Amino acid sequence: MEPILQVKDLNVSFRVRGGEVKAVRGVNFEVGKGETVAIVGESGSGKSVTAQTIMRLIPSPPSEIKKGEVIFQGQDLLKKTNKQMEAIRGKDIGMIFQDPMTSLNPTIKIGKQITEVLVKHQRMSFSEAKKQAIEMLKLVGIKNAEERFDQYPHEFSGGMRQRAMIAIALACKPTLLIADEPTTALDVTIQAQIMDVMKEMQQRLGTSIILITHDLGVVAGMCDRVIVMYAGEVVETGTKWEIFKNPQHPYTKGLLRSMPRLDQKKDEPLIPIIGTPPDLIKPPVGCPFCARCDEAMKICERIDPGATEFSDTHMARCWNLHPMAKEAQSS
Amino acid sequence: MATEQGMPHPAAQQLTPEDFRKIGPDEKQSEVIQRESLSSWRDSWERLRKNKLAMTGLVVMILIVIMAIIGPMISNYDYETNDLMNTNAPPSAEHWFGTDDLGRDVFVRTWMGARISLTVGLAAAAIDLMIGVIYGGIMGYFGGRVDEFMNKFAEILYSIPYLLVTILLLVVFEPSLGTIILALTITGWINMSWIVRGEIMQLKNREFVLASRSMGASAPRLLFRHLIPNAMGPIIVTLTLSVPSAIFSEAFLSFLGLGVQAPVASWGSMINDALSGWMYYPWRMLFPALFISLTMLAFNIFGDGLRDALDPKLKK
Amino acid sequence: MKDNHLIEVKGLKKYFNVGGGNVLKAVDNLNFYIREGETLGMVGESGCGKSTAGRTILRLYEPTAGSVNFNGTDIYKLSPKKMKAMRRDMQMIFQDPYASLNPRFTVSDIIGEALDIHGMAGSRAERKKRIEELLDMVGLNSDHATRYPHEFSGGQRQRIGIARALAVNPKFIICDEPISALDVSIQAQVVNLLKDLQNRLGLTYLFIAHDLSMVKHISDRVAVMYLGKMVELADSEELYANPIHPYTKTLLSAIPIPDPEIEANKTRLKMENDMQGPISAAKGEDGTVQLDVDDTELVEVSKGHWVAKAYA
Secondary structure, eight states: OOEEEEEEEEEEEEETTTTEEEEEEEEEEEEEEOEEEEOOOTTTHHHHHHHHHHTTSSSSTTTTEEEEEEEEETGGGGSSSSHHHHHHTTTTTTEOOSSSHHHHHHHHHHHHHHHHHHHHOOOHHHHHHHHHHHHHHHHOOOOOSHHHHHHOOOOOOOHHHHHHHHHHHHHOOEEEEEEEEEETSOOOOHHHHHHHHHHHHHHHHHOOOEEEOOOOOHHHHHOOOEEEEETTTTEEEEEEEEEEEOOHHHHHHHHHHHHHTSSSOOSOOOOOOOOOOTTSOOEEEEEEEEOOOOOOGGGGGSSSOOOSSSSSSSEEGGGGHHHHHHHHOOO | OOOSSSOOOOOOGGOOGGGGOOOOOOOHTTTOOSSOOOHHHHHHHHHHHOOHHHHHHHHHHHHHHHHHHHHHHSSOOSSSSOOOGTTTTTSSSSTOOOOOTTTBBHHHHHHHHHHHHHHHHHHHHHHHHHOOOOOHHHHHHHOHHHHHHHHHHHHHHHHHHHHHHHHHHHHSSOOHHHHHHHHHHHHHHHHHHHHHHHHHHHHTTTTTHHHHHHOOOOOIIIIIIIHHHHHHHHHHHHHHHHHHHHHHHHHHHHHOSSOOOOOOOOOOHHHHHGGTTTTTTTHHHHHHHHHHHHHHHHHHHHHHHHHHOOOGGGGO | OOOOOEEEEEEEEEEOOOOOOTEEEEEEEEEEEEETTTTEEEOOOOSSHHHHHHHTTTTTOOEEEEEEETTEEGGGOOHHHHHHHTTTTTEEEEOOOTTTTTTTTTTTHHHHHHHTTTTOOOHHHHHHHHHHHHHHHHHGGGTTTSGGGGGGGHHHHHHHHHHHHTTTOOOOEESSTTTTTTHHHHHHHHHHHHHHHHHHHHHHEEEESSHHHHHHOOSSSSEEEEEEEEEEEEEEEHHHHSOOOOOHHHHHHHSSSSSSHHHOOOOOOOOOOOOOHHHHHHHHHTTTOOOOSSOOOOEEEEEEEEGGGGOO
């Protein structure tokens, strides 16, 4: 599969009082055509910062892109001017945010917000754009699309707004869609519907999706590949089968263990990951997960582990995967 | 699909089996807080200190206050003695800011005026604060009928032109410092009470207030321990901005001749006195006007900086 | 778990006047009990009235009608003075660990407040000792006492909130979505802590949440709320195995399971024409089928399994 997006050694920091928070620390990954890739991690893991950096939506200051490349269709997005980025945003890369109410303009009718994008990027006439916009609204499952076209965001419910956001983001049939926690603010029944809409739209348009989420359930239902981030680093990547059925990094294993499952007996206690993620104002020298890891070894405190590859798609960064770890434990 | 995933593990020969001894998790380590402890007040102060403009305002404010205290003492003249041999003298080594039409030293009179102006400004602001916070706090906390009634009363008071009230008061009572302060505060607190009311209404449904209620906290405790301290930011900002407006009002009233009576000086009355001859003796007007402007500017930019420091959300 | 009913809620109603003569029936005729030492889960989507129910049961809101008996005493009939004393027995843990702690208080002020209100603090040293004991109980250490809430992570803040609730030795705690704002890796910590405290201190919980897998894990029985009404109530195992009400069924089938195999083979139950969450259902959007919820009476279909009469 030919990659449409490659993120190479991305480093992003934030200036705060008392220092610099190193939010993203050497992130590498790629997204293939038509693929859905999930970036999973907890708050502060750097997953949203990574996504916003790809879109160049991250405010600077306080943030600063220290190093790295974001190659999209052969060009480094980090070298683009703001003007050039404007032409890419919404046309080649669409984005959906967590809160549809704050990302839709409350004073502009839904229909106008879609046609604006089409007129700007596709140079359509208004009547063409309107036809296309109504088509998009129907596609994302909004009934009475003609009527809805002339309504304002506050007349839509949360789920409907998120559908409208998807319609706007996909209006120009972008090659890549970045969805930043698109269902976190929604109820489970609505979340299920939105996920179905996204899957269906992807099949129709062949869009690649980067889905940023903390919900492993959503990942299992929706994605092809998974990138697990912790403390600004990618700690494991693999297909969803590899991640869910054969996790290698202790953090991934811990996450899966700490979630209650519907088939679990009631008195089985959950196995939590103890402690709290590190403060990235002073990132640990060694493995960032070391202080919370039940498999930690002496070396983990000292040196950040490198990558161990299990297959073309499966990689994890942990000292326990080093050949010497097995030797030391068997002796 | 092979992806570049950072550096592979370092070569084995650098490592010893000892490196791979299990140590297990270190829970206490992961609960350690890295950053130094700062209360939100100290945090705001740090932000304020970095704001050069606001700090300039603060320094100017302090200098004016110091001069108001010591200014009249470091001169050999006093503010009321006439020297008819030496009227309307331009600034010189003898009279630093010159003299007025009765030969009184403008330097001393300017700082005596500063005392009056600052006293009026600070006293009016302090009274606004007390009445406004209590009145607004009660409106915001109790809401409903109480709020409706108290708010109507404030609105009615607010709708009477304040100049009318002031002039009436100053005509009925003898014009004095006390009367001026009374006149300025009779409607001045309303703005503060509205600010407080709005803040309290927002805060009272926050979960930490509910938490305190669920523990059985009384109304005064909720108001004075939880609600008002958390509304302190906007209150302080309103306060710093109401000082210059009171100073200006006093100057304006004195300029109209309704303020302090001669021989006592205030910046407003000095400008009024200087009006007749300002083409020939501009220094008589220049100094009080300059210090009114400086004071108001200093308070305003300091208040502005304070707002940014106390509520960083407003900043871009 | 004992057999006596620590909490009995009867005919509880809380209506809000939303202006224009419209009344929002946030909580409509709730009837249930909680046994001493039991955890009752309450699930439903945003706007279904579950948080309002919790706050009304603690008398943070005055009810429109109904009664809440705590150990046989109707708390709505208590004088303010007696109600204040009663608050020592009933506490609450809040959803948002950022909004529920006063940002101007230190941790020891926050935890010590209830001690001060009820005059339980004793001397300065005793107060300090009790606060340290409470911090220790929730897995924090005593040098955290002088710090401010904004210095803590979400999970740590939630533990401070738990310590605050425990300060007065309550018997009953309402947990109002205590984990929904937390990261996955932290949720299990907090849930385990709550379970552990329940075992040690014999606490009774009303656990309000929208995460059905977590509710099933922690609760003995689960109540499902929809549009201000309770539509189904059963033992947690029973409810998940044999859901009866169509809303319960939809809710259960919508939970994403962190297992690609199950997700791949799952057929998601859709109510005719997409059932909507409570708020959009109330708006009647998208050809939503309005469920018959006017009937607030529950009938027992099998032992301990209650469901709205229309669907029994």
